[in-house]
Amino acid sequence: MHAADLELFNTIAQSLFQAEQNEPVIRPIPAEDLHQALDLELPDAPSTPEQYAQALQQLILQTPRTTTRGFFNQLFGGRQSKAVIGDLLAALLNNSMYTYKVAGPMVGVEKTLLRKVSNLVGYGATAGG
Known part of the structure; x- marks a missing residue:
C-alpha cells in the first residue's frame, strides 16, 4: 500500500467522521437525480490522483450514514471501532481461511x-x- 493511499484514506475517514457529527443523517439523492448529482461515469482516460480523491470523497460523503444513531432503518447499529480495525486489517492481509x-x-x-x-x-x- 502506498503512503499516499493511506493518507487519502485517513483524510476521507476524517471528513466522514466530521460530517457524521455535523449532519448525522443526510438527505438521500433521489435515484433519478443520482447521475446529475455525482459523476459516476468511467472515463476512457485515467483520472489524476486529485480527480480520484475528489470523486471518492464526494461519493463517501453522499452515502447514507448508517453508523449514526439518527439512522433508523434495517439492522444498522452504529460503528464499533475495534470491529472496524478488524475489517481493515482483514482487507489489508487479504488472507483466505x-x-x-x-x-x-x-x-x-x-x-x-x-x-x-x-x-x-x-x-x-x-x-x-
Whole structure:
C-alpha cells in the first residue's frame, strides 16, 4: 500500500467522521437525480490522483450514514471501532481461511472463536467437527 493511499484514506475517514457529527443523517439523492448529482461515469482516460480523491470523497460523503444513531432503518447499529480495525486489517492481509498455508495463525483464532461460541450456545466440546 502506498503512503499516499493511506493518507487519502485517513483524510476521507476524517471528513466522514466530521460530517457524521455535523449532519448525522443526510438527505438521500433521489435515484433519478443520482447521475446529475455525482459523476459516476468511467472515463476512457485515467483520472489524476486529485480527480480520484475528489470523486471518492464526494461519493463517501453522499452515502447514507448508517453508523449514526439518527439512522433508523434495517439492522444498522452504529460503528464499533475495534470491529472496524478488524475489517481493515482483514482487507489489508487479504488472507483466505481455506488452508493453514494461506491463513496461518488466523486458523487458530477462528477455531478458538468457534469453540467459545459453541460452548456459549450449549453445543459442547464435540461441535468443532
